[in-house]
Amino acid sequence: MTIPQGTSLCIDLHCHSTASDGTLTPSELVDRAAAMGVTHLALTDHDTIAGLAEARTRAGEAGLALISGIELSCVWRRQTIHVVGLDFDVEDSRFLARLQAQHDNRWRRAHKIAERLERKVPEPLLDLATEQAGGDVPGRPHFAKALIAQGVVKNMNQAFSRYLGNGKPGDVKAFWPELEEIVGWITDAGGIAVLAHPRKYGLTGSKLRQLVADFQSAGGQAMEVATSGQQRGDLSFLAELCRGNELMASQGSDFHFPGASWCELGRFETLPSGLRPVWQGFRTPL
Numbered sequence: 001m002t003i004p005q006g007t008s009l010c011i012d013l014h015c016h017s018t019a020s021d022g023t024l025t026p027s028e029l030v031d032r033a034a035a036m037g038v039t040h041l042a043l044t045d046h047d048t049i050a051g052l053a054e055a056r057t058r059a060g061e062a063g064l065a066l067i068s069g070i071e072l073s074c075v076w077r078r079q080t081i082h083v084v085g086l087d088f089d090v091e092d093s094r095f096l097a098r099l100q101a102q103h104d105n106r107w108r109r110a111h112k113i114a115e116r117l118e119r120k121v122p123e124p125l126l127d128l129a130t131e132q133a134g135g136d137v138p139g140r141p142h143f144a145k146a147l148i149a150q151g152v153v154k155n156m157n158q159a160f161s162r163y164l165g166n167g168k169p170g171d172v173k174a175f176w177p178e179l180e181e182i183v184g185w186i187t188d189a190g191g192i193a194v195l196a197h198p199r200k201y202g203l204t205g206s207k208l209r210q211l212v213a214d215f216q217s218a219g220g221q222a223m224e225v226a227t228s229g230q231q232r233g234d235l236s237f238l239a240e241l242c243r244g245n246e247l248m249a250s251q252g253s254d255f256h257f258p259g260a261s262w263c264e265l266g267r268f269e270t271l272p273s274g275l276r277p278v279w280q281g282f283r284t285p286l
Contacts, residue, residue: 072084129145251277
């Protein structure tokens with residue numbers, strides 16, 4: 001793994017705080033990013049911008065540039081897909097109203113996760129997970145912490161491998177808006193819609209190509225090419241998809257919590273040459 005884009009800039013455009021399913025507060029996240037050498041950071045919490053104000057204040061103190069960000073959940077052909085929004089207007093009233101509806105969807109999902117887990121674990125978990133989330137909507141890491149607190153598992157990795165990872169009882173899919181609608185939310189607010197971690201959906205090459213084509217047809221402008229957890233060959237394959245569809249290229253760690261060596265702030269492969277970085281499309285290009 002390398003710090004991308006040379007020695008002067010380290011740009012991480014995908015990470016999470018306690019405002020969604022991360023374990024660090026927005027301020028702690030910014031401090032960690034600065035310590036890791038990140039110069040430009042987008043906080044992309046799931047379906048909320050509640051952490052942006054705190055992160056922006058701390059970024060100013062730490063000498064780090066913060067870019068407005070969010071990761072929105074949507075549905076494409078009955079599969080949950082994530083779209084990152086970057087550099088949008090955080091005061092756009094229509095966007096804020098749409099986020100409130102998405103927030104309500106997340107609460108319904110949290111209740112479902114708790115219901116499924118409690119069939120396997122004879123412990124009440126929703127209130128404890130909500131406490132772990134600081135009173136806001138708990139995500140899977142917060143339920144993992146609740147399981148640890150109840151003595152059901154010993155650590156986060158065990159919580160996910162047994163109860164919360166893909167295909168496990170706590171892996172709950174929600175009824176999200178369609179891909180086209182979510183892309184419209186971001187672009188209507190003046191932002192750039194980015195297809196998040198394309199290789200993490202388990203799609204075949206042909207299906208992924210169709211997703212990218214549909215994403216672009218919906219108005220999507222960029223896709224993540226370099227992110228954490230990619231396998232050998234993923235970088236070149238995604239770079240080819242990006243070039244072929246004339247999309248801008250994005251990058252980010254998808255950081256959620258410390259201690260995961262494969263997913264650290266500012267650590268991912270360098271974008272291949274010949275791609276237009278997404279930050280060149282910002283309202284104030286980097």
